[in-house]
Amino acid sequence: MRTRFALAAAAPAAACAVLAMTLASAAQAQLHDPATPLAVAAKVALRGEANSIAVREMRIVRKNDILVVQADMANMGRTDRTVFYRFKWLDNVGNQVGDGESWKQMSVLGLGQQTVKSVAPTSAAVDLRLEMNVEPR
Structure with a gap:
């Protein structure tokens, strides 16, 4: 009987842990701008508030x-x-490749769109992060 009680008591605790992890992942998914697709949001490292800027594609x-x-x-x-933005290039284990880019500044007009471009410093780069800081007006 004791074993049975221990398992029954452990089940609600495990369910609570799963629920907490699910809520935490849902909260993380809501941190990005809703107009930004999840696959793109995974590549964006936002420093501060988005202030109406979304990386659409x-x-x-x-x-x-x-x-x-x-x-x-x-x-x-x-x-x-x-x-203000820069690209951070990463190798196959997540380490930064190259010395890193300097911050670049760009104006995005109201209801407008701008395209930014970059090229990896070496062929060792297999992934990237777009770091952004949007100034409030």
Whole structure:
């Protein structure tokens, strides 16, 4: 009987743990802008608030064994926004490749869209993160 009681008592605790993990993952999924697809949101590292800027699409191709990326940033608001961004290139185990890019500044007009482009520094890069900081007006 004791074993049976221990298992019955453990079951609600396990269910609570699963529920907590599910809620945590749902909260993480809601951190990105709803207009940003989940696959793209996984590649974006937002520093601060998005302030009406959404990365709507990201195209990544390998040309001559080097990764090339284009990302479309859309301003969902009516006021112009200043976006600071850089690409961080990663190898197959997640380590940064190269010295890293410097921050670039770009204005995205109200209800407008801008495309940013970058090329990996070496063929060792197999993944990337788009780091962004959007200035509030």
